Amino acid sequence: MRIFIVALLTITLSTFASGQAYELTVRVTDGSTKTPLEFVNVQIEDAAINGTTDGSGTVVLKTDSKNFTVLASFLGYEQLSQTVRMAGPTQTLELMLVPSAQQIETVTVTSNDASERLSRPVMGVERLNIEAIELIPVALGEVDVFKGLQLISGVNSAGEASNGLSVRGGTIDQNLVLYDGAPVFTPTHLFGLFSVFTPDAIGGVDLYRANIPAKFGGRISSVLDVKSRNPTSDNFKMQGGIGIVSSHLSIETPVDKQKKVKVLAAVRGGFNDFIFKQIDRLKNTESRFADATVKLRYTANEKNIFTVSGFYSADFYQIDLLNQFSGITSDRNQYTYSTLNGTAEWLKIFNDRASLNTQLVRSDHKPRLLFPQADTDNVIEFDSRIQYHSAQSIFSYNTENGHRLSGGGQLIRYDIDPGGLDPDGVESILPVNLDTEQSLEASLFVEDEWKVSDALTLSAGLRFTQYAQLGPGTNRIYDNEEILDPDRLTETEEFGSGENMQTYNGFEPRLGLSYQLSPKLSFKAAYALNRQYLQNIFNSTTPLPSSRWKLSDNNILPQKATLYSSGFYWLPGDKGYELSLEGYYRDIDNLLEYKPGADFFLNPTVETDLIQGQGVAYGIEAGIKRRKGNFTGEINYAYARSLNTVDGPTFNTSVNAGQQYNGYFDQPHTFNLNLTLDDQKANQISLNFVVQSNRPYTVPNGVLQIGETPVPLFLERNNARLPVYHRLDFSWRIHNAKLEEKRWVGDWIFTVYNLYGRKNAYNIYYQPRTSGAATAETSGSPLESFRLTIFGAPVISLGYSFKFQ
Known part of the structure; x- marks a missing residue:
């Protein structure tokens, strides 16, 4: 290829x-x-x-x-x-x-226009709009960006309560999630059920999963670029909604008499404890969340536009389960995490061809894990923090001979506090404070999109990044680079504040081609290389908000991925249909894995529980979409594989004896169907149908008897697969039922998630039998298995949204 x-x-x-x-x-x-x-x-x-x-x-x-x-x-x-x-x-x-005052035609997942998809040399790029997202039937009726993205071929979730997305078999932390240019490290609310982005503030959602533009870096799987909408109204506007899970409200208004300064403020809050109290086994479960977006836009003149935006998200939830972390026990665990982001942007327009965009970004993410102690007022607390600062400037210029040039630079600083433990007076627990980590990433990038002829368009981009891990800190050196074990530690090197501890660098080329074989058919090809210097370390299917983030150092090498893709795009007839066929192949170096029995919680030498290997992901994605008329929708099918190989010299430094095994998000077959019927008056009815190979999981290879207790023995990883997942969802939206032109317009939204009540398996786990010894009816196994289902029955919701202007 x-x-x-x-x-x-x-x-x-x-x-x-x-x-x-x-x-x-x-x-x-x-x-x-x-x-x-x-x-x-x-x-x-x-x-x-x-x-x-x-x-x-x-x-x-x-x-x-x-x-x-x-x-x-x-x-x-x-x-x-x-x-x-x-x-x-x-x-x-x-x-x-001129802004449209009419109802926008329903679109589920689309680029700006079919002709753009046909001609531009970009692949694997999808764009969602908020009107389409609002029509998607989702659990509990919440407007959710992630559920919209999961309709796209190659984009899957680890389950119905997963904290993120898997794109073309990649892990969750291999996606760069941005909101107005600022990273969001925990992008979900309510145990991972839906995304944190304030619904009334969303302006556009771009997903890049092939030749990622050169201005983006730092992740090897995809970039999700979410932008809040710009306040543009000359008059006061208000919109909002009331639902079972949350309620939301936003206002948009000019601030000054000249209407050069305009503001958008949107907020959402959810208080869900009353729902859980209706279910006996969840009566002690609690959940509360909130998010807010504020955006101020100042148009000084036609050549200078200034924008300041802020985003805040906060979650609290409590699970009534017995969990243990490094000897800490509690009858319930409480998770709380918050994100506070800020973005300042200046767009300078020099003339019709040239402009300069400068952006300053700050992100502050604070996860906490609380362990209330029974019969006392003591609460053991674990907290961590990620701080991100970035400065970026991009110059764009359109030449007279068909070149669309852009280039610039970016400087990123990470400050990571991996965590500390405050025992709050519990004498059996010692306080712990892990060493902080710091790094700088300096990048230069350039990109050119060249319309060579009516048929041929090319794009070429190049990004160079110099990564440096900075002190204060300690480099640990082991006598064998392949076997990182505490017993093999031979030397430590101490570094002072700002000193260079470890450096990595490299070029990241991005290439794209689009050739129109006919006015309605085009062939595309793309190539991209990406590096990742920040990893989220976890040994479960989906990370908790308190999962540890780790910078690359002298022991943990940056992940690197090379992606090749090609495909065809066809626009048959004039009925609004689009057909696509795309194939891809991705090589991954230094893939991050964990040793058997790894424990990352409060581990000062976390590298001794990590191993690195190789990965491949490949697949074919086919889709058909219809964009015109009362009946619209799309059908997508993807065949996709994600396979890993970790071949270390010992049992602890290899996985499955060094043989290739299924990755955590290896889901070979996925079929998505989304249909919308719009009478162009007041009713919009939508159906989603999803069928997919469920993810791999690990079953015991045998049983080890310790006294009278049978203990599962795991010698292989991801050696079985959960049952096939399928689900049907329904949504009915009644818009402005009286069909009257008035300042206040209301919509009713009725949603049924999992219409026929499929009990899909989120996980299967094993434990010793509680009903006695093994029998012939149980195949002689002293273990019994349990299937965990998140939504095993239809989930019905009703919401009301309104707009006032």
């Missing part, structure tokens, strides 16, 4: 490069605010010539026609058509889009 892609790039570059007779520069602005609009799709009617606007609202189109019609379309705005007569070889066209 590598040779094929290289050969194809060479042939197409030499064969199809050609000049154009006319060049039209199009600048698109918001008709009410006069601010530039990014990601607007602009095309020449009845021709395979199109593009999307950059950060300054500008795109350049090249054509050999003197007279033609330009179409501009963007979600939330009325489509604009403009006839153009070229007066010379170059010309500039100003377009102002």
